[in-house]
Amino acid sequence: MGVAGCGKTSVGQGLATALGWVFIEGDAHHSPASIAKMQAGQALTDEDRWGWLERLGQMLADQAPVVLSCSALKRAYRDRLRLACPALRFVFIDIDKALALQRVADRADRHFFSASLVDSQFTTLESPIGEPGVVTVPATLALSAQVERALDLLTPRNNQETRP
Ligand SMILES: Nc1ncnc2c1ncn2[C@@H]1O[C@H](COP(=O)(O)OP(=O)(O)OP(=O)(O)O)[C@@H](O)[C@H]1O
């Protein structure tokens, strides 16, 4: 989970490969209207997101264990997914606005998400740090180190929020 451009797809695919689990791309399940909005530089509202979260929750309930990429920016969104799948754990990819902007701008030619929306992602984000079942991985690490860190933190012996 995390804002646009933080690395959800990259880390999620890496985790799924390491775990031998299916990877589900959350962005592939937005409604066409939501994709059109984001393409046009309009931020999604709660209304836009609830149906999407329902669909993702159903997939978690039906297909777990899986790795799912999902922005899950607000506590209420995460709680909706937890309700569907009580064993759910979150990997929060922590990124600052400058780096997120850079990454989203760099891929603008091949991705629907408008760089003008990065600000609103940070306005909407309610940090999950401190919530149960959440581990945090810095966006600045190399991808392989992020996957390794996430796997390490997700193992029961390391039941902690962050690591120095
Ligand atoms: N650890 C990393 N180091 C350097 N670049 C990265 C890293 N992780 C991802 N990137 C790059 O940042 C960009 C965004 O990554 P990715 O698509 O995985 O993020 P995302 O959170 O899934 O984005 P979105 O949800 O907005 O589609 C991509 O160009 C990707 O190659």
Ligand SMILES: O=C(O)[C@H](O)[C@@H](O)[C@H](O)[C@H](O)CO
């Ligand atoms: O909740 C949201 O606003 C969305 O899920 C976004 O976060 C994007 O879909 C994603 O990051 C693609 O760039």
